[in-house]
Amino acid sequence: MKQATLPLAVLAAALFSPSAHAQELPGSPRVAEGPGDDSDDEGEKSGGVDGFFAIGPGMVPSYDGSKKYELVPLMIADVEWKGLALEIRGLGARLDLLGNSPVQVGPVFNFRGKRNSDKDGNGRVKLLNDVDSAMEVGGHIGYRFGGNQYGQGEIEFDLSLVKDVSDGHDGLLGTAQVSYAAHRSQKWFVNLDAQTTWTDKKYARAYFGVTPEEAARSGLAAYRPGAGIRDIGIGTTIGYQFNQRWGVIARAGANYYVGDAKDSPIVDEGSKIQAVGGLAVSYRF
Numbered sequence: 692m693k694q695a696t697l698p699l700a701v702l703a704a705a706l707f708s709p710s711a712h713a714q715e716l717p718g719s720p721r722v723a724e725g726p727g728d729d730s731d732d733e734g735e736k737s738g739g740v741d742g743f744f745a746i747g748p749g750m751v752p753s754y755d756g757s758k759k760y761e762l763v764p765l766m767i768a769d770v771e772w773k774g775l776a777l778e779i780r781g782l783g784a785r786l787d788l789l790g791n792s793p794v795q796v797g798p799v800f801n802f803r804g805k806r807n808s809d810k811d812g813n814g815r816v817k818l819l820n821d822v823d824s825a826m827e828v829g830g831h832i833g834y835r836f837g838g839n840q841y842g843q844g845e846i847e848f849d850l851s852l853v854k855d856v857s858d859g860h861d862g863l864l865g866t867a868q869v870s871y872a873a874h875r876s877q878k879w880f881v882n883l884d885a886q887t888t889w890t891d892k893k894y895a896r897a898y899f900g901v902t903p904e905e906a907a908r909s910g911l912a913a914y915r916p917g918a919g920i921r922d923i924g925i926g927t928t929i930g931y932q933f934n935q936r937w938g939v940i941a942r943a944g945a946n947y948y949v950g951d952a953k954d955s956p957i958v959d960e961g962s963k964i965q966a967v968g969g970l971a972v973s974y975r976f
Contacts, residue, residue, distance in 0.1 A: 703772055742976045744768040745940055749969030750947070753811040755898040756955065758962035765969035785831055789797040791814050799851055803859065806898070814960040817908035825859025841876035862894025882928040893920045899955035910958070916951035922965070923947055930973070938973040
């Protein structure tokens with residue numbers, strides 16, 4: 692039986708306003724079909740297109756380190772065709788070139804929205820410079836193993852590395868994630884996941900640094916962070932399938948800043964914990 696990928700991510704308000712911020716729902720766990728759900732078998736046999744999308748509301752921090760939250764649309768879309776799997780995750784996308792193989796590999800594209808400090812900043816962050824939007828390009832590799840015929844018990848590891856190519860933050864980000872398919876049934880699924888992200892000094896200084904000029908203007912201490920682990924996070928994804936076509940997915944997660952990111956004056960004005968959540972109605976075709 693075919694397994695369908697159900698990644699979760701936020702379609703941030705940058706789709707509707709150039710000043711909004713792209714944020715992620717951490718984790719992108721896969722979801723296997725439940726027993727008896729063979730709605731994709733014909734498409735698989737014929738080499739046709741199989742797909743999935745979901746849309747609903749999500750809540751995310753306004754920017755890296757913010758304690759303010761904003762309501763944004765949550766959208767997910769996956770398309771599988773002739774051994775290729777395209778996953779659109781809000782403002783990001785990735786292509787799996789190996790299809791249903793235990794190994795996943797392919798390119799990654801992410802859009803990260805602008806930080807409008809005056810509009811969205813907490814406290815003295817309002818007086819800092821804005822950070823321009825960024826287009827991040829890179830790749831990912833993963834491996835999954837275990838699990839029964841419905842996917843329950845499956846474990847997946849994933850590594851990704853992206854680089855800003857648009858002069859936004861000009862930095863590198865590397866993310867490592869592990870996910871576990873805790874439950875699968877005809878109607879329900881539960882996934883658990885954990886992740887951590889490393890950034891280089893360019894990214895860290897763009898989002899967590901304070902230049903001497905900004906310090907003089909804002910009253911925050913000047914701060915020059917270096918490369919290192921940005922955060923660690925955990926999350927859970929729960930889904931219910933009404934029938935072969937329609938379902939609902941809920942996602943909740945939180946990341947905790949560590950290292951130089953945690954010590955940033957910007958985070959001191961905001962929060963070291965970045966929580967996200969969303970609820971989406973899903974449809975398979």
